[in-house]
Amino acid sequence: MSANTKFGLLGHPLGHSFSRQFHNDRFARLGIDAVYENFDLDDIAKLPYVLANEPDLRGLNVTIPYKQDVMQFLDELDPLAERIGAVNVVKIEPSADKNTRVAGVRLKGYNSDIVGFRDSLRPMLHGGERAALVLGTGGASKAIFVALRDLGIEPVYVSRTAAPGRLTYSDLTADVMASHLVIVNCTPLGMFPKVDACPDIPYELLTPSHICFDCVYNPAETLFMKRAADYGAQVKCGYEMLVGQAIESYRIWTE
Secondary structure, three states, X not given: OOOOOEEEEEEOOOOOOOHHHHHHHHHHHHOOOOEEEXXXXXXXXXXXXXXXXXXXXXXXXXXXXXXOHHHHHOOEEOHHHHHHOOOOEEEEEEOOOOOOOEOOEEEEEEOOHHHHHHHHHHHHOOOOOOEEEEEOOOHHHHHHHHHHHHOOOEEEEEEOOOOOOEEEHHHOOHHHHHHOXXXXXXXXXXXXXXXXXXXXXXXXXXXXXXXXXXXXXXXXXXXXXXXXHHOOOEEEOOHHHHHHHHHHHHHHHHO
């Protein structure tokens, strides 16, 4: 790896993100000759300009709100990312092929969220969890949905807007809450700096049998987690998921 090798995070806004510090600290600790930067773009259409001006960029993590929008620029999808329908890792290789979607580079999309989430949630499971509520329908939720099914837990999306095959927050009755023992927040509600927000679920229906996992990792204890813990639910934030997906990202970039 050359001294100029660069990786980065694509999203907007990125003021909450720990990724740059995490990767750069890890590079320094392991003696990896590379740097990680933030690419905070208010419009995904600017991505080709970034790639044209960053010839040493070899990989990107992708976060809110571009995990689906970035797919229009990709030349290839890993089968798992295709199955999920969202991408959070892009591998960048220089290319002279005139048929690539972005001139001068070949882009392949992957999803490492599924690995980070699965490995973080699995130790919390007791074996009796059969169904889950996935709060939100964005890019992160798609990886969570697939991971839960792979763990033998049947998920259902919960959204503010009604649609076939999903629940709304007003549908979360006592029976629904009692039968869905895993609840995953895939929305940005509660993320720094808007730490006083949380998903509008009936927290009073939670029990010590429930697992409430928040994909938000900043702050380490969100209002969603605090309110769930008040009713005895087992809670966890997304930091361990972040670490797991970050390590998997670097493996993808360098394999």
